[in-house]
Amino acid sequence: MAKTDKKTAQPVQPAKPSGLFEYAPAPESPAAAGEIATSYGHFIGGRFVDSSGSEALKTVNPATEQVLAEFAQGTEEDVDRAVAAARKAFAGWSSLPGSERAKYLFRIARIVQERSRELAVLESIDNGKPIRETRDVDLPLVAAHFFYYAGWADKLDFAGFGPNPRPLGVAAQVIPWNFPLLMLAWKVAPALATGNTVVLKPAETTPLTALRFAEICRQAGLPDGVVNIVTGDGRTGAALTAHPDVNKVAFTGSTPVGRAIAKQIAGTRKKLSLELGGKAANIVFDDAPLDQAVEGIVNGIFFNQGHVCCAGSRLLVQESIQDELLDALKRRMGTLRVGDPLDKNTDIGAINSAAQLARITELAAAGEQEGAERWAPECELPGAGYWFRPTLFTGVSQAHRIAREEIFGPVLSVLTFRTPAEAVEKANNTPFGLSAGIWTEKGSRILWMANRLRAGVVWANTFNKFDPTSPFGGYKESGYGREGGRHGLEPYLNVEALDV
Amino acid sequence: MSETAMRIEVFKTYKLYVGGKFPRSESGRVYEVTDTKDQWLANAPLGTRKDTRDAVLAARAAVKGWSGTTAYNRGQVLYRVAEMLQGRREQFTAEVAAAEGLGAKKAAALVDAAIDRWVWYAGWTDKVAQIAGGANPVAGPFFNLSTPEPTGVVGVVAPRTGHGFSLLGLVSVVAPAIATGNTVVVAAAEQAPLPALSLGEVLATSDVPGGVVNLISGRTADIAPTLASHQDVNALDLAGAIDLEGPGAAAALEASAADTLKRVVRPAADPSAVDWTASPGTGRLLSFLETKTVWHPMGI
Numbered sequence: 066m067a068k069t070d071k072k073t074a075q076p077v078q079p080a081k082p083s084g085l086f087e088y089a090p091a092p093e094s095p096a097a098a099g100e101i102a103t104s105y106g107h108f109i110g111g112r113f114v115d116s117s118g119s120e121a122l123k124t125v126n127p128a129t130e131q132v133l134a135e136f137a138q139g140t141e142e143d144v145d146r147a148v149a150a151a152r153k154a155f156a157g158w159s160s161l162p163g164s165e166r167a168k169y170l171f172r173i174a175r176i177v178q179e180r181s182r183e184l185a186v187l188e189s190i191d192n193g194k195p196i197r198e199t200r201d202v203d204l205p206l207v208a209a210h211f212f213y214y215a216g217w218a219d220k221l222d223f224a225g226f227g228p229n230p231r232p233l234g235v236a237a238q239v240i241p242w243n244f245p246l247l248m249l250a251w252k253v254a255p256a257l258a259t260g261n262t263v264v265l266k267p268a269e270t271t272p273l274t275a276l277r278f279a280e281i282c283r284q285a286g287l288p289d290g291v292v293n294i295v296t297g298d299g300r301t302g303a304a305l306t307a308h309p310d311v312n313k314v315a316f317t318g319s320t321p322v323g324r325a326i327a328k329q330i331a332g333t334r335k336k337l338s339l340e341l342g343g344k345a346a347n348i349v350f351d352d353a354p355l356d357q358a359v360e361g362i363v364n365g366i367f368f369n370q371g372h373v374c375c376a377g378s379r380l381l382v383q384e385s386i387q388d389e390l391l392d393a394l395k396r397r398m399g400t401l402r403v404g405d406p407l408d409k410n411t412d413i414g415a416i417n418s419a420a421q422l423a424r425i426t427e428l429a430a431a432g433e434q435e436g437a438e439r440w441a442p443e444c445e446l447p448g449a450g451y452w453f454r455p456t457l458f459t460g461v462s463q464a465h466r467i468a469r470e471e472i473f474g475p476v477l478s479v480l481t482f483r484t485p486a487e488a489v490e491k492a493n494n495t496p497f498g499l500s501a502g503i504w505t506e507k508g509s510r511i512l513w514m515a516n517r518l519r520a521g522v523v524w525a526n527t528f529n530k531f532d533p534t535s536p537f538g539g540y541k542e543s544g545y546g547r548e549g550g551r552h553g554l555e556p557y558l559n560v561e562a563l564d565v
Numbered sequence: 566m567s568e569t570a571m572r573i574e575v576f577k578t579y580k581l582y583v584g585g586k587f588p589r590s591e592s593g594r595v596y597e598v599t600d601t602k603d604q605w606l607a608n609a610p611l612g613t614r615k616d617t618r619d620a621v622l623a624a625r626a627a628v629k630g631w632s633g634t635t636a637y638n639r640g641q642v643l644y645r646v647a648e649m650l651q652g653r654r655e656q657f658t659a660e661v662a663a664a665e666g667l668g669a670k671k672a673a674a675l676v677d678a679a680i681d682r683w684v685w686y687a688g689w690t691d692k693v694a695q696i697a698g699g700a701n702p703v704a705g706p707f708f709n710l711s712t713p714e715p716t717g718v719v720g721v722v723a724p725r726t727g728h729g730f731s732l733l734g735l736v737s738v739v740a741p742a743i744a745t746g747n748t749v750v751v752a753a754a755e756q757a758p759l760p761a762l763s764l765g766e767v768l769a770t771s772d773v774p775g776g777v778v779n780l781i782s783g784r785t786a787d788i789a790p791t792l793a794s795h796q797d798v799n800a801l802d803l804a805g806a807i808d809l810e811g812p813g814a815a816a817a818l819e820a821s822a823a824d825t826l827k828r829v830v831r832p833a834a835d836p837s838a839v840d841w842t843a844s845p846g847t848g849r850l851l852s853f854l855e856t857k858t859v860w861h862p863m864g865i
Contacts, residue, residue: 164681167688171644209637216640216688223696223847485865512708512863534636534691551695 088402091409093196098187101273104135107143107296108279110150111289117142122269122298127193127415128406128450136272139297144264144304147293151235151262152310154290159232159260163219170215170257172285177208180281184274188246189406191273193415193451194369196407206531207250210549213533214254217554221259224551230558232260233336234312239302240275241318242268242417243372243473249275251537251548252315253292259557261313262291266305269298270418303329311335313557317374320471320497320542338546338556340374340538342471343499345520346492347377347528348482351386353504357526359393362477365502365528367401367455370413371475372421374543375500377528379468380457381488384481391459391479398455399442413475416451425453425474432458432467437478463494471497485510489517498540502528521547579609579758581616581782582765584623585775590783591615598759601666609758612783617750617791620779624718624748625797627776632715632746636691643687643744646771650680653767657732657760664731664757678842679733686740689850693745697851701858708861713854715746716828717799720792722785722818723761725754725805727839732760734841738804741849743777750779750798752789754805758782786813793821800828800853807836828853 106115116137123132137143158166177184184207185199194203221230236256240248245267256263267275275294282292295301299322306314306326316326317340330337347365349358365377382390406414416422433439441454457477461468467478482488492501501520503511511525521539524530531537536552538544546556579598580587592615595608610616631639650657654676662672698712719742724734731754742749753761765780781788785805790812792798801822806815819829830852833839 164685167684168681171684171687212637212640212644213691216690216692218688219685220688220692223692225696509862509864512861513706513865516863534695551692 088410090405092405093186093189093407093409095186095190095407097182098190099183099277101134101187105272105276105296106137107139107147108276108292108294109143109147110153110293111283113279114146116140122296124191124270124272126190127270127417128447130449130451133191134273136276136296139266139295139301139304141304143295144301144308147264147295148235148237148305148308148310150290150293151264154288155234155262157288158257158262158291161260163221163260166258166260167215167218169285169287170211170218170254173281173287174208174211174215176281176284177204177211181205181208184246184277186407187277188274189414191271192242192245193406193417194372195411195414197409197411198369203244203247206533207246210247210250210533211254214258214553217255218258221554221558224554226555226558226560230259230560233557233559234261235310236261236263236313236315236557237305237308237311238263238265238315239306239318240265240267242271243369243374245271246274246278248317249278251317255548255553256313256315256557257291259554261557264293264295264305264311266295266297266302269296272296306330314338315546315556316340323544336556338538338548339544340546340548341499341542341544342497343374343376343539343543344379344469344471344495344497345375345377345500345502346379346381346488347502348381348488348492348504348514349383349386349390350485350503350505350507350510351383352506354506354526355386355390355393358390358504359397361502361504361526361528362394363397363401366477367413367475368529370416370453372417372473373529374471375522375529375537376473377500377502378472378477380477380479381482381491382479383488384483387481394457395440395442398457401442401444401455403444403452403454404447413455416453416474419451421473422451422453425472425476428467428470428472428474429456429476432461432465432476432478435465435467437461437465437467463491469495485514489514493517493519496542499538499543500524577607579607579762579782581610581612582762582769582778582780583616583620584626584779585769587765587769591619596783598757600663606663607759609762609782612781612788614787614791616781616783617752617788618795620750620781621718621792621795621797623776624750624779627748627774628715628717630774631743631748631777634746636694639744639746640687640690642772643683643690643740646767646773647680647683647687649767649771650676650683653763654680657763660760660763661732664760665729675729675733675842678729679736682733682736682845683740685845686744686850689741690744693850693854696847697854698856703860706863708863709858711856711858713745714857716853716855717747718797719747719749719800719802719853720789720795720798721749721751721802722789722792722805723751723754724836724839724841725756725785725807726837727833727841729841730754730805730839731757732764734804734839735761735764737841737845738802738849739778741845742802742853743773744850745854747800747853748777750792751781752785752792752805753780753782755783755785786811789813789818790821793818793827794824796825798825798827802830802849802852803832804830805836806832
């Protein structure tokens with residue numbers, strides 16, 4: 066930027082990290098998000114329709130606490146209409162040749178690419194995550210995911226699930242608020258590619274990009290009822306997953322809710338896939354490239370404000386390099402910029418909601434009460450909105466709540482180990498098993514460790530890498546089923562040879 | 566001037582497509598291309614052995630860049646070809662109709678199938694490793710992974726017979742080779758090269774890097790043996806090697822290719838009976854790949 070306009074009125078300015086240059090603001094224009102309606106209904110059968118009920122919820126910009134829009138609290142009747150629309154569309158959609166279904170998905174991928182700036186800004190406003198992230202991570206992955214699964218639609222015979230694998234029917238999909246549009250893509254793309262129709266419920270704090278996606282379905286000419294979007298909170302989600310005419314349930318969110326869904330559908334013929342919480346260990350050995358490891362640790366826990374189910378929230382550092390690593394880590398944390406999500410310099414945006422901020426605050430307080438030592442860099446936080454400083458705890462024991470519970474915020478718990486075997490023991494000492502990280506220059510040790518870690522994704526000398534071709538999902542209470550890759554087709558296919 | 570005065574149509578000068586450019590043949594010569602009723606359609610460049618060798622150079626130079634792009638990127642480029650071809654559907658319908666002696670409706674269906682075939686292979690770029698590669702459970706403390714890699718430069722003798730040969734058949738042999746990261750030099754169908762030469766114009770505007778596809782029209786008996794014997798060609802698709810004898814015959818080409826142990830895809834048993842609209846499967850896609858297996862120990 067050539068000049069700094071001192072009058073630029075942004076909702077919040079990026080906080081000034083101590084001892085650093087001041088950055089001129091580099092704000093993305095909120096207007097690029099396109100027009101946000103004052104209120105939204107559901108998207109059912111190819112049209113926006115009013116709810117049968119009168120209850121409306123509000124979605125706010127978590128960086129300003131300003132209301133962005135009202136949207137409908139989906140009722141059981143709304144869910145019923147949406148499932149009926151999906152059921153009606155199923156026969157036609159599933160009997161289309163795969164090559165024709167593919168072309169709809171390719172169209173969606175291309176339109177997402179075309180409209181990616183608009184969607185990135187909208188996502189950033191509704192979610193609070195930095196624009197740099199929505200622009201460079203979320204949106205490219207959304208388009209890539211549709212592109213990848215588009216290609217599978219006419220190649221299912223080659224996917225290794227036997228000849229002529231069949232779709233399941235109507236898929237009920239409930240997604241979280243941390244990657245709203247990306248989670249939609251992870252759910253919708255494989256479901257449609259395999260010939261299912263869907264009813265999707267976005268999270269109640271981040272419904273806007275899903276509703277905008279409905280417009281993209283219309284631009285792509287997708288047949289009515291193939292994708293239906295019903296908004297609302299957990300009550301709507303429960304009504305959807307409980308609906309008797311649903312054949313498939315896919316849920317991403319917390320382990321307690323996942324457990325409740327698994328109980329709810331017990332005894333039915335519904336196929337279930339769950340992507341739940343995590344408490345990933347990021348394991349750093351004494352021979353690790355230190356600067357690279359520090360970047361990986363920071364990316365692992367502070368990416369997306371730590372609102373990441375696979376976040377590297379437990380740092381396991383080999384005792385001999387603890388001091389050196391923590392010094393470097395603290396130095397790096399001091400340069401993180403917390404503030405306006407729409408500023409392109411921002412590293413850490415707003416916490417998604419007041420409720421989530423309260424949970425992070427409570428767990429961090431518990432960390433102090435239980436005897437761990439808390440540290441956070443000095444940085445100003447904006448006045449309005451929901452914010453939390455990047456924080457780390459040292460002296461954490463395995464029994465501490467901050468080592469056991471998913472915080473889902475920018476809070477890192479540091480533990481130590483002496484031997485690889487001890488690292489494995491500690492890493493696996495959790496009911497979760499979503500991801501893990503290993504930092505060492507020794508390849509054989511990476512593979513030895515990876516073999517023993519009970520986690521669905523293991524990153525070596527990197528962290529938080531995602532690709533549509535790569536399966537993602539957890540062991541143990543982090544859920545079951547995989548999203549992404551060839552494996553991501555299976556949760557949406559009838560692969561039971563004897564099931565007619 | 567009367568509005569009904571006859572307008573003189575602008576004819577197209579058909580050219581070769583080599584290294585992303587549209588050169589005339591170095592021979593300075595052309596040959597007459599007619600429709601199936603012997604009506605003159607256009608003059609096509611009479612590509613020579615030298616033109617073919619130039620094209621191999623261009624194809625070799627493009628291997629590093631093209632095979633080094635991500636599979637996702639290659640998929641998008643191939644999909645872009647489909648988008649561009651869709652926009653020129655009418656032109657290709659006319660060319661295919663003339664090349665194969667078909668009515669407009671049948672020709673249009675073949676063009677549609679050719680567009681869809683690009684889409685089919687666009688979807689394969691980032692999946693072929695997932696069906697042709699994988700982890701091997703060796704009996705020891707080793708990580709063992711096999712992945713496919715492109716062979717390199719593929720010489721393609723484009724189909725000269727069979728329903729849909731002139732465009733759909735051509736796409737069905739070119740797209741699978743480049744989908745996996747190879748580059749190709751194509752001997753266009755000698756008697757009906759116009760759809761192939763026009764396809765070059767589509768490729769040139771589809772983000773396909775220059776040199777990835779090179780199209781030579783001329784005598785198959787000149788071009789195909791040059792590809793078969795060339796030291797810097799790694800594989801050969803003989804789909805259109807229909808000569809029964811002489812240097813352009815399939816057996817002679819295969820024997821010549823054996824000098825450098827080229828990977829060879831033979832023509833169909835009866836090339837005139839091939840229906841190019843049939844589902845392509847993965848045969849050609851997997852033909853121009855090398856499998857690389859990496860071992861790595863596991864241990865503290």
